[in-house]
Amino acid sequence: MKIASINVNGIKSAVDRGxxxxxSEQDADVVCVQNLQVKSFELSEEILYPEGYEGYFLDAEQDGFSGVGLYCRQIPKAIMYGLGFEQCDHEGRFLQADYDKFSVASFLMPEEPEAKLKFIAQYSDYLNKLRRKRREYIICGTWHIAHKTIDVRHWAEHQTTPGFRxxxxxxxxxxxxPMGFIDTFREIDRDSDQYTYWPKLDQEVPRNRQDGWRLDYQIVGPNLQRSVKDAWIDTEATFSEYAPLFVEYDLEP
Incomplete structure (x- = not known):
C-alpha cells in the first residue's frame, strides 16, 4: 500500500500549478492533503473526484483557512470527521478513513505558536488513547515542527524560530x-538534507540547497514498524512550497 501526504498550501492554486x-501520475492508494484554504462545496468535480479516486474533505469554519482531505482509490468502511475538540474540528484539522484493520488520517497542526501549544495539549491526550486501541493508525500530514537538528538545514539559526523551539x-x-510512535521516513532514510518545506521556494535553486525544513510526517504505532517498506520525498513536485511525502507499507486496504 502506497500513501502520499502533501500540504497543498491552497488547493486551487496547487491545481493551477499542476x-x-x-x-494522475501517482500509483498511490491514498493521498492525504492538507491546508486546502477553501470550502469543499466551492471545488469543481475534477478536484473533488479525480479519476480513480473518491475525495473526502473536512472544511474549516473560517473562509480561506486550513481544511484537510483524503483521496482514496478504495472506498473506506467509514470516515471520521475531527477529533471531538473545538480547535481541531472547527478548524478542519483531522480526517480519518477506516479500513478493515487500520485507519489512515490526514492531519494539519496549527502553525501559530500559541495556537499550536494549545492544540498539542489536547492532541497529546488523543495520541495516548490510541496506544490502548486494537486498531492500527497511520497519521499523515504537516506537524509544523522539525524534530531533530538534521531536520532543519540551518538549525543553529532557528533555535528560537517557531517550528524548532x-x-x-x-x-x-x-x-x-514514551508514546511509542514511529517516524516512518526516518525508519528508511536517516540522511541529512531531507526536507518537505522551503519557506522561500526559488524555482531556480535546487531545493536541497535552500533553507529547508522537514515538517511533514507519516507516523505509525510499533505494530506497524515492520510494515514500512520504503519512504521518500518527491522534491520534483513544485505545485506547493511543501513536497509530497510517500511511504510504502506491507498492507492491503
Whole structure:
C-alpha cells in the first residue's frame, strides 16, 4: 500500500500549478492533503473526484483557512470527521478513513505558536488513547515542527524560530519516545538534507540547497514498524512550497 501526504498550501492554486496532473501520475492508494484554504462545496468535480479516486474533505469554519482531505482509490468502511475538540474540528484539522484493520488520517497542526501549544495539549491526550486501541493508525500530514537538528538545514539559526523551539521539539520527543510512535521516513532514510518545506521556494535553486525544513510526517504505532517498506520525498513536485511525502507499507486496504 502506497500513501502520499502533501500540504497543498491552497488547493486551487496547487491545481493551477499542476497538482491534478501530478496526482494522475501517482500509483498511490491514498493521498492525504492538507491546508486546502477553501470550502469543499466551492471545488469543481475534477478536484473533488479525480479519476480513480473518491475525495473526502473536512472544511474549516473560517473562509480561506486550513481544511484537510483524503483521496482514496478504495472506498473506506467509514470516515471520521475531527477529533471531538473545538480547535481541531472547527478548524478542519483531522480526517480519518477506516479500513478493515487500520485507519489512515490526514492531519494539519496549527502553525501559530500559541495556537499550536494549545492544540498539542489536547492532541497529546488523543495520541495516548490510541496506544490502548486494537486498531492500527497511520497519521499523515504537516506537524509544523522539525524534530531533530538534521531536520532543519540551518538549525543553529532557528533555535528560537517557531517550528524548532525547545517546547515543540520536546513534544515530538514524547511522540517518538514514551508514546511509542514511529517516524516512518526516518525508519528508511536517516540522511541529512531531507526536507518537505522551503519557506522561500526559488524555482531556480535546487531545493536541497535552500533553507529547508522537514515538517511533514507519516507516523505509525510499533505494530506497524515492520510494515514500512520504503519512504521518500518527491522534491520534483513544485505545485506547493511543501513536497509530497510517500511511504510504502506491507498492507492491503
Amino acid at each position: 497538482f491534478l496532473d501530478w496526482l 525547545a517546547e515543540e521539539r520536546a513534544f515530538m520527543d514524547q511522540v517518538f519516545g
